[in-house]
Amino acid sequence: MDRIEAMRAFVAVVNEGTFTRAADRLDTSPQLVSKYVSQLEAHLGVRLLNRTTRRTHLTEAGTHYHQRAQQVLADIDDMENQLGNLQTQAQGLLRISAPVSFAIRHMAPLLSEFQKAHPAVGIDLQLNDRKVDILEEGFDIALRIGHLKNSSLIAKRLAPVRLVLCASPDYLKQHGTPQSPEELSHHRYLQYSYMDIGPGHPLQKWLQTQGRKSDGSMISNNGDVLVESAIAGAGVALQPTFIAGDAIKDGKLQVILPEYEPQPMALYAVYAHRQLLASKVRGFIDFVDGFFGKTPYWDQF
The missing domain is CATH 3.40.190.10 (Periplasmic binding protein-like II)
Known part of the structure; x- marks a missing residue:
């Protein structure tokens, strides 16, 4: 069993929702995807997915494994990019969570300029005012507003919020x-x-x-x-x-x-600490740093 390919198959099934869509994403057959997942479960000695005729559902073990597997695969991909001298070319799908009102009013120009600078990066922007779990929910970056408490995540201050x-x-x-x-x-x-x-x-x-x-x-x-x-x-x-x-x-x-007037809060970019940060994440963090300026344009009245 190729453990990396089996891991990719499992993550694709979870992210896509079905074996058929996972097979389309991986450009292979549903039968091979199912075989990989079954081999992975046998190797680990636990059931990762409960299967029905219409959908698959993560078990508790599957939920934990999916979270870690995504990180492992991202690290492998980024390591290969670095070894292939591709680190300067950010690429891949960047999943971002952002507050609703801020994103609607201010994110479009930022993302447009970012993709001009990094055309190989796709954007999946999800708007939500709740505090998402970026690891559990598969986000690369979350934009958050407030006074951040201590956590295991890395927070980059982007702009004051008055x-x-x-x-x-x-x-x-x-x-x-x-x-x-x-x-x-x-x-x-x-x-x-x-x-x-x-x-x-x-x-x-x-x-x-x-x-x-x-x-x-x-x-x-x-x-x-x-x-x-x-x-x-x-x-x-x-x-x-x-x-x-x-x-x-x-x-x-x-x-x-x-x-x-209350003490200003701040807009932060929050992301998981990794020894080898994905190029798409590093590219976004570097790009957004200073984008809004010391005094953002929305405060110039």
Whole structure:
């Protein structure tokens, strides 16, 4: 049994969902793919897949093996690229997870320029505001926003993320412009579900109180909805400038209480530590480093 080919067959079946699609990906027959997987299971002494007529399902052992097998195969491919003097030519499919609003507003130019510089790299961009497990879910890189906690992953800081309180001029004309955090209690709050500015900040008490109110305030897990609601005069929003910046620049939103602005967060590229980093990952990290500048364009208002 060729263990590497058997490992590739198993990973392809998991990633593609069926033996037939895995065979198409590997340019071979479904029978040979099935044979490789069966030989691998016999060699390991465990069942990796539960098979039905329509789908395959990972066992617990299969889940663990798939995670490690993907890394091993990526390392082998990259080692062969280096030995073949191909490290300068990044190639392969780069799987990226990114926050929804940031990606929709700012990722397209970045990815377009990256692929011009690295035409052999394909992009699989998945948008999700939850914290994905990049190893378990097969991502090469995750873009994350916040104050990152210690982890076994490598984090590259890409840009500052500034949070501002803002409301439309018409709303402030009608309801008054607050001059202190205490005065915010009289205003409707357009709340982002995952907002966390840390304990001890003067705005934290107001945020916690507003989250329990049901007086016409709004809560959403999407910042674009909240910014558009603020523009329409629905209330006060605490949002990053990469979402609200254009509206502030155009005068549709007005920053309030700037002296109480929370400490900036940051945008990070997070990836797994590997002694031999895949060329496609290294190429992206090097390219995105400094792409947005010390003061990002969305903060220039």
